[in-house]
Structure formats: structure tokens, C-alpha cells
Amino acid sequence: MIIKNYEELVEVGGKAVEVVLKLFDEGIRRADPYTTILEKVRIEDHVLSIHDVKVDLRDIERIVIVGAGKASGRMAEAIEGILKDRISDGIVLVPREEARRLKHIVLWGSDHPIPSERGVEGARRIVDTVSKLSEHDLVIVLLSGGASALMPLPYSNIGIDDLRELTEQLLKCGADIREVNAVRKHISMIKG
Template sequence: MNPRDLLREMFAAAVQAAQSAHCIPPHLPSPGAGRLVVIGAGKASAAMAQAVERHWPGPLSGLVVTRYGYAVPCERIEIVEAAHPVPDAAGREAASRILDLVAGLGADDTVLCLISGGGSALLPLPLAGVTLEEKQAINRALLKSGATISEMNCVRRHLSAIKGGRLAAACHPARVINLLISDVPGDNPMDIASGPTVADPSTCADALEIVRRYAIELPAGARRLLESGEGESVKPGNARLAQVDTRLIATPQMALEAAAQVAREAGITPYILGDAIEGEARDVGKVMAGIARQVATHGQPFATPCVLLSGGETTVTVRGEGRGGRNVEFLLALGIALDGHPGIHAMAGDTDGVDGQEEIAGALLASDTLVRAWALGIKPMDALQNNDGHGFFGALGDAVVTGPTLTNVNDFRAVIVTGE
């Protein structure tokens, strides 16, 4: 199998491992005496809802919100589409309706909450004093700042009327079962969609420090919420969260293990370097290039042929006029550092099919990538400095386009080192 085909097969296996059709059924609860109400948000939430409908033996109802283009047919659970990564009015309306849906439930009722990556932007219900337009501006500033996903979600939780455990508190006294598909480094439930149905130990003071650290301009209403403490989230030990059961049904590690099995079957030894790697995408690319060179040249720390697998969520501090995209930025920095080293091929992509704000999952890198770019008059370093990885790989025909994958377990990176 040639390296490009193997890279694509590993990526496909990683995405398949996180599909709702086989992740949801083992975690469905037994029917209880009361109602089952299904709610949720995220890029995978519609597919998750469909899997629930197909495997749940009794009556149910509900509402989930997913990204535009990610809806799938459901009969009893309403599917609403909204904007991601910058929220819109459709998401705000859906969030408000979800809160209304769980109001007035009894102790015999069960709320099945389906949460996946992207849910934070899809549930944009700001606290009083903050408008949707202001939340949009704050979100854009956070996305461009270089803040980690954990830092961004801390700020979001403390300006929200639904995140930071508030949705779970609204479900009380009903039982809440969270089925989560993780897209965050460390798989911390409070960072998956900003934790609408789990307790949040972080504080308004923490959010203010993040805002200061990245020089984010806050509207007066948002600053007042944080400085006064009125934006405080629901904390661990709160009695309203006593009946919450949280289960991680798909994670980045599971996806990497599925890719590793594909590599083994192709006769190449896989090494998972980490499922929670963070940092500037271009810096991670340089480090990975150094590791790959050491393997290719010295057989250390691994013998060739091998594939280096990793996941997590890097960041891009956008300074140029390009379209960003952390996976293509990683890959471009990797390629520049490798400088056409023979015997090294790579792929990086987002398992949801969207790298940054582009409908492109990622791209492929080969030893001749830079040569082909120069032949077209494209300067790789200029593209990197302009944060234009998508333009770079698109011009070479090396972009990877999957369309909506209906899941999200974050970034996938694979570097094949053959030693040739």
C-alpha cells in the first residue's frame, strides 16, 4: 500500500471509531417509570440522536442542535441546525427551547443528553446583560487569540445561561445521563461543549484572568458579570447535580487506537505519541519533524518503518491574511522543517471534516510537496507566515475533503517514516 492510501485509511478508521451507530447503543439506560427526554448539541448530536431512536424500545421525545449541514433524519427527536464556530440566532433559539423542554420534569423522568464537539458555539444563550452580537465578537476574538480550548470554554461558561452545569441544574430533579463524544485534550467533561450538564470548578476570576492574558476586549455587560461574580457557574457538590451520570463514549485515544490497528495490518508499527497534544500548530509541526528525522536517520527512538500518531487540539494565532486551519498549519510547518526529506509522508486532519472555518478536513504531505509548490511559484514560508495552509495545499491538489463526518474527536496526525 502506498503511503497516501495508508494515511487516508488510518484517518477513515479514526473517524469510523467515533461514529454514533456503534458508540451509542451500549450506553443507553434501561427504560424507567417516567419519560425519556433527549437533548443535545454538537457536530455529532444529530447522528447520536438517530442512533438513540433506532435502539430505544419505548417512547421518547426531544431536541438537539447541530451544525449547518450536519442534520440527519429523525422521527421523534427534533433536529435544529445552527452556526459554528461563531454562533448565530438559530443556536440561541435552540438553546432557549432546550431549557424550556427540561423545565418541570419529575424525579421519575430521565434526560438523555447527547454532547459532542462544537456544542459550545451551538448553545449560545448569553446571561442577561450580554447580547448575542457581543458573544459573537468575544468568540471571534478568542478564536484568533491563540487561547487553548480549555481557556476559551472557561470564558464561555461564565457568560452563558446554559453552560457550566446550568442545563443539568434546570433538569433537576430528573435523572441526567450524559453521553459525550470528546473533542478536547484530556477528555474533561466540563470542556466538552463548555460543560452544560456537568459541574464546573472554574470561577469568574479564572475567566477574567484569561481575558487579561490574551487582551480580549470585553463589552461592559460581560465585564460586569465576571467582575461581580454574577456569571458564576454551578459548582461540584451542588445538590441539583446529584442525579447526573456522565459517560465518555468516544475519545481521541479510541480513534488513534483504531488507526494504529490499520497500520499494524499494513505491516507498519504504530506509535501513539499522545492524544492531548496542544500548542501552536507550527511549533508542534517543527517538533514532530525533529522526531521524524531522528527516526529516519538513526532509528531512534523507533525503528523504521513506523507511523507516529497523535491527537489533541493545537492552536493558530492568526497574524496573516490566510484562512488559518490548525491541521494544515501543522502540516505546512512540518513540511518546511523536513525540507523534502525522503521516506517521510504525513497527514493531518480534523475528524469532524472541518479544519478551522473551512469545509476541508486537512491535507497530505509528501517528500516532493515543497518542490511542487516552488514549481507553481508558491513560497512555502510565505504561506506559513500568512496562515494560508489551506491555500497552499489546495493549490497542490493535496487537500483532504470528507464532507461532514457527523462526529468529532479532534485532530488526527500521522507521520509515516519508512527510512528510505
């Protein structure tokens, strides 16, 4: 239970409060990206299962983890806990305050909602990482909300200052995330 004063609240509020708190706690638990990865990713007898996709790891030379998003750091922690030393390399773009190094995956600090040069550098590192892979390697991509801002890679004729200004103007005029992303995909080398 994530609610610290659960017993106190139930004592004061009764059965109805108990039911609501249990539903709330279960909703939070199910929304946790770490828990979701642990529930959906398995390894049995050298076979990696992600939902209904199965990969025989004996056929894989290297496993690389890449991704971006506000929840991708927790996802990376979970996937590293499952795959452990099978991971060869990894870089996942996360909000700057969550940046750190796991054993095999770098959680690269980037910026949200306004893209930054730090995010461009992280996106370039992801492109560089995956460009070195072969057909015998496995890439696992972890994406969540916020990835489009955290992982900017505009075309070379569009500077990061231009991208920042565009994003600020879109947000200022009330564009929702679908509208912002519709524009971003047309000026990005890796989205769309």
C-alpha cells in the same frame, strides 16, 4: 470498509498498505458516534443500560433526548434507533447543514464556531423542554465537540452580538478551545 478503492490500493501497495488501511478503517469506525452509541447503549428486559448505568424503564414516564455538538446528530440517530417510540420528545443542536427532524427528535440547526441567535433559540428550547420534566422522567444528554458554540445562552445583559464579537476576538488572538470555553462558561446561563 469505508475506503472505496481498498483492493486497488492493496494490489499496488502490498501487505504494508493493507495493514495501514485496515487500521485506518477500524479507527474511523470506532470514532463514529453512531457506532459508539450502538455499542454502549442496550435495552434488555425493560432495563436501559448506558455503560454501567442501568435504568428500569418501567419506572420512567417519559424519555427526553437533548444535546448539542458536531457529532450529536449521529448520536441522536443511534439513540432513536435503540429507544424508538419510547422517546417522548427531543431537541439536539447540530451544525445548520445537518438540521432535520427525526421521528421523535428535532435536530436543530445552529452555528459553529461563531454563536448565533439560532443557537440561542435552540438553547432556550432545550431549557424549556427539560423544565417541564418530573422526577419520573429520564433525560439523556448527548454532548460532543462544538456544543459550547452550538448552544449559546448568554445572560440577559449580554447580547448575541456581544457574544459573537467576543468569540471572534478570542479566536483571532489565538485562544485555544479550552481558553474560549473558560470565558464562555462565565457568561452563559447553562454552562460552567
